[in-house]
Amino acid sequence: MVKPSFSDEIANLLHASHGNPLITCIQCGTCSGTCPAVDYMDHTPRRIIGMIRANLKDEVLNSNTFWYCASCYHCTVRCPAQIDIAETMYALKRYSIWKRVHQEGLVGPTFSETFVKTILRSGRSFEPILATSYLFSAGVRELIQEGVTATKMMLKGRLPMLPPRIKRLDNFKRMVSRVIPLEAE
Amino acid sequence: MTEKVGVYICHCGSNIAGVVDVEEVAKWAGENLEGVAVSREYKFMCSSLGQELIEDDIKNEGLTRVVVAACSPHLHERTFRRACANAGLNPYLCHMASIREQVSWVVEDNEVATEKAKAMIAGAVNRVQLHEELEPSLVPVNPNTLVVGGGIAGIQASLELADAGYPVYLVEREPSIGGHMAQFDKTFPTLDCAACILTPKMSDVGAHPNINLLSYSEVEEVSGYVGNFSVRIKKKAKYVDEELCTGCGICIEKCPKKVIDDVFEAGMGYRKSIYRPFPQAVPNIPVIDTVSCTYFETGKCKACEIFCPTEAIDFEQQDSYLDIDVGNIILATGYDLFDCKTIPQYGYGRLANVFTSLEFERMCNASGPTEGKIVLRDGVTEPESVAIIHCVGSRDENYNRYCSAICCMSSLKFGHLVVEKTDAEVFSCYIDMRTNQKGYEEFYERLLEEGMNFVRGKVAEVTDAFRLPGEEGKLIVQVEDTLLGIQRRIPVDMVILMAALEPRADAREVGLQFGIACSMEGWFTERHPKLDPVATMTDGIFIAGAAQGPKDIPAVVAQGAAAAARVQGMITKGTVEIEPVVATITEEMCSGCRICNTLCPFNAIEYLEDKEVSYINTALCKGCGTCVAACPAQAISGAHYSNEQIFAEIEGLLYDVISGNGAKAPQVEQEPVPA
Numbered sequence: 118m119v120k121p122s123f124s125d126e127i128a129n130l131l132h133a134s135h136g137n138p139l140i141t142c143i144q145c146g147t148c149s150g151t152c153p154a155v156d157y158m159d160h161t162p163r164r165i166i167g168m169i170r171a172n173l174k175d176e177v178l179n180s181n182t183f184w185y186c187a188s189c190y191h192c193t194v195r196c197p198a199q200i201d202i203a204e205t206m207y208a209l210k211r212y213s214i215w216k217r218v219h220q221e222g223l224v225g226p227t228f229s230e231t232f233v234k235t236i237l238r239s240g241r242s243f244e245p246i247l248a249t250s251y252l253f254s255a256g257v258r259e260l261i262q263e264g265v266t267a268t269k270m271m272l273k274g275r276l277p278m279l280p281p282r283i284k285r286l287d288n289f290k291r292m293v294s295r296v297i298p299l300e301a302e
Numbered sequence: 303m304t305e306k307v308g309v310y311i312c313h314c315g316s317n318i319a320g321v322v323d324v325e326e327v328a329k330w331a332g333e334n335l336e337g338v339a340v341s342r343e344y345k346f347m348c349s350s351l352g353q354e355l356i357e358d359d360i361k362n363e364g365l366t367r368v369v370v371a372a373c374s375p376h377l378h379e380r381t382f383r384r385a386c387a388n389a390g391l392n393p394y395l396c397h398m399a400s401i402r403e404q405v406s407w408v409v410e411d412n413e414v415a416t417e418k419a420k421a422m423i424a425g426a427v428n429r430v431q432l433h434e435e436l437e438p439s440l441v442p443v444n445p446n447t448l449v450v451g452g453g454i455a456g457i458q459a460s461l462e463l464a465d466a467g468y469p470v471y472l473v474e475r476e477p478s479i480g481g482h483m484a485q486f487d488k489t490f491p492t493l494d495c496a497a498c499i500l501t502p503k504m505s506d507v508g509a510h511p512n513i514n515l516l517s518y519s520e521v522e523e524v525s526g527y528v529g530n531f532s533v534r535i536k537k538k539a540k541y542v543d544e545e546l547c548t549g550c551g552i553c554i555e556k557c558p559k560k561v562i563d564d565v566f567e568a569g570m571g572y573r574k575s576i577y578r579p580f581p582q583a584v585p586n587i588p589v590i591d592t593v594s595c596t597y598f599e600t601g602k603c604k605a606c607e608i609f610c611p612t613e614a615i616d617f618e619q620q621d622s623y624l625d626i627d628v629g630n631i632i633l634a635t636g637y638d639l640f641d642c643k644t645i646p647q648y649g650y651g652r653l654a655n656v657f658t659s660l661e662f663e664r665m666c667n668a669s670g671p672t673e674g675k676i677v678l679r680d681g682v683t684e685p686e687s688v689a690i691i692h693c694v695g696s697r698d699e700n701y702n703r704y705c706s707a708i709c710c711m712s713s714l715k716f717g718h719l720v721v722e723k724t725d726a727e728v729f730s731c732y733i734d735m736r737t738n739q740k741g742y743e744e745f746y747e748r749l750l751e752e753g754m755n756f757v758r759g760k761v762a763e764v765t766d767a768f769r770l771p772g773e774e775g776k777l778i779v780q781v782e783d784t785l786l787g788i789q790r791r792i793p794v795d796m797v798i799l800m801a802a803l804e805p806r807a808d809a810r811e812v813g814l815q816f817g818i819a820c821s822m823e824g825w826f827t828e829r830h831p832k833l834d835p836v837a838t839m840t841d842g843i844f845i846a847g848a849a850q851g852p853k854d855i856p857a858v859v860a861q862g863a864a865a866a867a868r869v870q871g872m873i874t875k876g877t878v879e880i881e882p883v884v885a886t887i888t889e890e891m892c893s894g895c896r897i898c899n900t901l902c903p904f905n906a907i908e909y910l911e912d913k914e915v916s917y918i919n920t921a922l923c924k925g926c927g928t929c930v931a932a933c934p935a936q937a938i939s940g941a942h943y944s945n946e947q948i949f950a951e952i953e954g955l956l957y958d959v960i961s962g963n964g965a966k967a968p969q970v971e972q973e974p975v976p977a
Contacts, residue, residue: 143697145733146782150762155782155789164787195647195762197698 123174130208136193136201142166148192148202158182162192162202165209178218183209184225233297237290240283244276305431306339308365309423310356312347312372314402319343321406323416327371330420335427339363348378353385360389367433369426371399371419392435394882394942399426417958425954432947436882441921443529444629445469445873450521450812453481454855455847456634457503458862459869464512466870471626472507473535474517476565478583480504481636485566487666487674489855490715491745497669501582508584517585522623524816525905527922528842529629529878539619541590542576546614549586553606553615554578561594568660571671576606580669590615630842630869633826634862635812637848640695640702640802647763648694648799654679655777656764656797659712666719676723678796685726685795689779690716691761692732695802702802704823707852709800710736714745716798717754729755729792731781739856757792759784764797803852816843817904825851836865841878844868883942884923885930889915891937898929898938 121129128138142163149161158181160168165182186206193203210229213219219226228247235247248263270276283289309331313319324343332341340359344352347370359365368391370382375398383393399422409415445468449460452474460470472479483489484504486496507513516535523534542553557574566579573579575595578588596603597617607615642650642658650656655678657665668674677684690713696706710732717728735756737746750756759782768774776793783790805824806812813820818838819827826845829837836844846865847858872878887898892915899907899916906922907929909915918929918938930940939945953960 137699143733144784145693145697145760146758146784147760147762149782149784149787149789150759150780152789161782161784161787161789163782163784195700197693197700197760199699 123172123177124169127169127205127208127212130212131201131205134201134204134208136196136204137199139166139169139200139205141198142170142200143198145197147195147197151191151195153189153191154185154187157185162186162206166200166202166205169205175218177209178213178216179220181220181223182206183213184219184223237293239280240286240289241281243280246280305337305366306364307335307337307367307369307427307430308340308356308359308363309335309338309342309427310347310352310368310370310372311341311343311401311419311423312352312370313343313345314372314406315346318372318402318406318419321409321412321415322401322419323412324419326416327419327423331423331427335424337367337431338427339365347372348381353381353388356382356385357389360386360391365391366395367430368396369399369423369430370396371401371423371426373402374398374400374404394436395430395433397426397430397433399423421955421957424957425951428954429947429951432944432950434941436941438879438882439920440877441527441529441880443872443876443878444531444627446471446626446628447869447873448473448521448531448533448626448628448631449634450631451481451634451636451847451849452476452479452507452515452517453634453636453847453858454483454500454503455636455849455858455862456481456632457500457507458859459632459634459846459866460507460513461503461510462863462866463869464507464510466866468512468870468873470513471533471535471628472513472515473519473521474515475520476579477518477540477577477587477589478504478579478585479507479515479517480580480582480584482660483855484580484582485568485660485667486663487668487670488715488719490711491741493715493718497582497667504582504584508586515585516624517587518589519624521815524631526627527880527904528840529872530921531628531631531842533626533628533631535624535626537622537624538589539621540587541592541615541617541619542587543614543616543619544585544587546612547587548612548614549588550611551578551588552609552611554588556605556609558603558605559594559596561591567671568658568664570661570664630844630872631816632844632846632862632865632869633812633816633818633849634845634847634865635806635809635849637803637852638806640804642694642799642801644701645694648691648761648797649764649766649777650799653764653766653777653797655685655795656799658799658801659709659716660801662716662798666716666723674723676720676726676796683795684724685720687727687729687776687792687794688720688796688798689729689731689761689764689777689792689794690798690800691764691779692730692800693760693802694799695804697733702804702823704852705736706800706802707736708803708854711742711745711854713798713800714749714754717749718752721752721754726795727753727755729757729779729794731757731759731761731779733758733760739854757781757783757790759790768793803848806849809849816840818843818845821851825849836861836868842872880921881925882920883925883940884920885918885925885927885938885940886920887916887918888937888939889913891935892916893935893937895934897932897934901928901932903928 146163149155149163160180160182168177183206188203190203193201311324311328313324328341328343331338340363346352368386379398382396386396387393401419405415405418447463447470449456449472452472460472463470483496483500489496518540519535519537522536526532553576554574557576559575560572563571563573576588576590592598639660664670665672695701713730720726720728737743761779761781763780765778773793777797779792809824810820817840821827826849828835844865846861894914896909904922904924906919907916910917927940930938
């Protein structure tokens, strides 16, 4: 069997999304014109779609574009080709994590990984652990600053002290393992 | 059976032979099918040599039936029927099996395709032996023509026909002919003034002895068939006597009521309650708009009546109806403009200085609301910068998928007008620049030289929310310059939205009224997209202009002339052949229940009171078979589609299941359905 190209792999990841395939993109730039985070991206979303179609795997995986996507879905709403661009950004995030290739110094990958791990451990998100685990990678100053905010919230009862757990966690883990390939912890 | 059937299998180059084993099929048909006397395959049956093959066999072998297995009967049925007729065989004793469209183009597996071709030929051979000799009937063609729509397409078609000496009824919904073209200022790419080239044609129409111009009128009812249509036209009350009115315009001058003109001035200007859309209107007769007229509101005023020198104002006038007989009908009903409010991010209707293309056309027009001056909504300020946004509602799955064809060129025209009349800088935000007709690319180059800025990217939004220096008080056009790969915010004073062309809102109802089809979007469907662009599937009904799809003035005029030429051909020939494939009622079996009368979509069935049976007018019948299926007494039979013929065909198609005919369908291994 022929090894699927990078653009095939991304197309497969988007198979179940409601949008049209990336090959129908007319490169009009509505997504990039709409994007509120485009100033921070090294490539515009339109360009990323073009790069996927050109099979520029390394360049795409080393781009920060999809990690800066704020998932506002504005591009998806406006896209004249009805491509689900925000979903494409998610697909690239997943792919990037699986392949363990991403740009150095980004918060996104660590955050995503920690988030998924927290969910898998207890079935619920728990901010005190989630925030500290990725803020370490961001630096001490941010950690202290966030710590102050977190303490204030905790005193007002807006942040739980103990991690919440769901019932029948095993069932949940088995369910998730059908969707995401989990590694043995 | 005693019929001698000839079977001819076409290779169609490699179209059929590339998939279907034609030699095998021909051999099989000759050996296995009952009644087959000759079975041949040939490279191109539609070539003159292929046709001669059939003719020679009819003469030499004494064939009494012919089956041609080739393309769809839509394409070559006439060819092969003619070949049979040439050899002295009734053309309706020939039948086609569509083994290209229904087999080789759609079946991937060669073996399966070959078997399917065999089944289809077996069906055709079975049914053709039961065919009856039919004779087409001839009906005369009425030389009058109805043209619906008085835009440039309808005007062109009417003039062509009238100049050739044939009477034309031109029906226009608005008070004046001229259509959208009358609203424009300049026309691309030569920049000649629209009015200067249009108004001479309009006055030709008004003065032509062969044209009966029915303005402010609508088609109410259509019945009949090719060559003999009866049409009822509703002439809306103008409240002005057309015989007495001299078009002096005093009534318009004296009318005290001013209202916004949403139609001709696109909401940019005013008109009076008694009005004609523009000074060069044809006919030059004003109409009273009863919705806004003070007299119709309050019962007082009558200023127009008081001042009219010829006493032409008639407040008592009623809608009247005119019944006419015509032989052919040309539909040139034009287009509607896309409603730009549907796209909220472009701000039309919310941000004052966002204009539609039609509003800008009116603004540029010397006789328009600003007398040709390009100014902002306040009516005085000249813009310092203008952005033109392409593809507003076109090429967008959320609105219209198609390209509206004219916007690239008219945006270049707008760019030129802005540069010519103001000192403003112009930005054109396009996805693809489409300038693919004679002289169009040169016009694009001219605008590049004139300094118009081209930004390749579809505009994401137009906003007045400023955040960078220089943006305050401006409209900000946010767009990705896709050639640079950066997001740009372009501050401008004026934005022009190049709105898409859309089918008329009532296109589907009009299509239904005239018995023609619309595409998914609502454009009228032509008989063939390439080779028969102005005819429709209904004989005698032709289409022209933007009602068939977005197109520019040269293309519209060409279509108008083409439709007129087709109509002239029909009139000159004088008679038209009516297909004999129609339904007939066996009077002895008819119980007079009248179920069929109301079901017939062509109103072809009438009830004979004296005999107490129903009767089918064969000239109106299209052979659709609705009545045949509905008749509870099976008293109606459709020629060419009798029960016997259809059952015989089905038995042929199922030859391998019914057995007794030798060959067996191959066992195809099906892919297991994934769990």
